[in-house]
Amino acid sequence: MGKTIFQCCARNSIARLIASAVVGTTLLFAAPGISHAGKITVYTSYEEDELAAFLDAMNKDLPDVEVDVLRLSTGDLRARMLAEADNPKHDVIWGWAATSMVDPRIMEMLEPYSPEGIDKVPARFRDKDGYWFATTGYMGAFCVNNEEMAKDNLAMPSSWQDLIKPEYKGKLVMPNPASSGTGYLHVASILQMMGEEKGWAYLDELDKNMDQYIKSGSKPCNAASAGENAIGISFALRAIKNIDEGYPITMVIPSEGAGHELEANALMKTSQNKEDAKKFLDWTVSKSAEAEYNKWKSIVTMQGRDMPEKFKKAGLPDDISTVLFEVDYAWAAENRDRIIAEWQKRYEK
Known part of the structure; x- marks a missing residue:
């Protein structure tokens, strides 16, 4: 901006x-x-x-x-x-x-x-x-369109692991970490919580279900809110605002903990x-x-x-620390360029 x-x-x-x-x-x-x-x-x-x-x-x-x-x-x-x-x-x-x-x-x-x-x-x-x-x-969250999920008889996801289920193929949208801080916090937290080898293997599986990667951190939630995608990987505040404005979405905080x-x-x-x-x-x-x-x-x-x-009402607990993954900020900073370069090599089409 x-x-x-x-x-x-x-x-x-x-x-x-x-x-x-x-x-x-x-x-x-x-x-x-x-x-x-x-x-x-x-x-x-x-x-x-x-x-x-x-x-x-x-x-x-x-x-x-x-x-x-x-x-x-x-x-x-x-x-x-x-x-x-x-x-x-x-x-x-x-x-x-x-x-x-x-x-x-x-x-x-x-x-x-x-x-x-x-x-x-x-x-x-x-x-x-x-x-x-x-x-x-700010913290990561999934925006899930209730109507799109019901239309295809899909279960509500509760975790990162759920998002790689085959029934979600083509249903996901996520921010590009090269352009979006929200996108990077998601990728960095996955690599930290799973370890790099398992984390990259997970991201390979997640990519198979991805419809598109977009530049903005808020747009995946907006796309899900509008029914363009069933699940937008985004951030909590955008989900809260969209729910408050009446969009048919549920905010899901991944059970493994939210990157932030x-x-x-x-x-x-x-x-x-x-x-x-x-x-x-x-x-x-x-x-x-x-x-x-x-x-x-x-x-x-x-x-x-x-x-x-x-x-x-949207789903945040009184004590936000109970749902946050404990990010290593120094590691995320030191490895940013390397991680983004690897992500682009693997997933940018």
């Missing part, structure tokens, strides 16, 4: 600031690498709609902190930060893939910081040395305004931030989350 600049401050509404994105771009790059008291620059990969909601809540809680936000997709943001490594232009990373955050070249740019309230975030969702922590994330990606936050050691950068990071684990995350995210890592009713 193309970049979008949001600027948040006490004097303006979010809607007005989104409308003045060009002005925001000028402000962001007018003085690269320089921050002043009360102003910080934040890089993020949150989606535009959720980002606007999060910034609106932050603006109410931190009216004296002005925030310039650059939003790019995960891969584009990674490329930008590496290109700027000798002269970083931001103070904070917010809502960015943990599997990218653990890149040693990125880690070298970070300064450990434990925000006020970090104890609410379990250790599995933060770096052991305090370089990053994740407050949100964390959206992590960190402090840049080159920040020129660490006082306000730390205020911002403190806010990201606040009750106010958590309340807003709850409206948008399938994974909110703070303990004691009050799971939204529509999420529970």
Whole structure:
């Protein structure tokens, strides 16, 4: 996706600031690498709609902190930060893939910081040395069209193993991991949970039942919702939204555990305004931030989350950790290029 600049401050509404994105771009790059008291620059990969909601809540809680936000997709943001490594232009990373955050070249740019309230975030969702922590994330799930399954008298799948049954031949659609973070989290989690030899053998079998691979993580669920495919391998939040909108689908979380990606936050050691950068990071684990995350995210890592009713109705448990496969983020990051190259060699037609 193309970049979008949001600027948040006490004097303006979010809607007005989104409308003045060009002005925001000028402000962001007018003085690269320089921050002043009360102003910080934040890089993020949150989606535009959720980002606007999060910034609106932050603006109410931190009216004296002005925030310039650059939003790019995960891969584009990674490329930008590496290109700027000798002269970083931001103070904070917010809502960015943990599997990218653990890149040693990125880690070298970070300064450990434990925000006020970090104890609410379990250790599995933060770096052991305090370089990053994740407050949100997204998880894999299957979107299964009830009508298509009934039409062909097919049983509802409950696991990855079910998806390689011969009766599902031509019924599946999945994101391409070379273009989709959701696609990669599925492949990486399968290879981790099964081991690489058995994992690739499984993916060979899964490929036999696949109708198509597509670029987007959400489109497989949309295709299943529309009846174009019986089963879309996608992510939970899209399933929840589509169920809430009345589509005839069931969300299935694979019994082996759902692969997932964390959206992590960190402090840049080159920040020129660490006082306000730390205020911002403190806010990201606040009750106010958590309340807003709850409206948008399938994974909110703070303990004691009050799971939204529509999420529970769609099938998420109150304790999301009980259905997540424990991903090794560093392994997923270190092996990404190799895994994608092997996947493309095997399955791209």
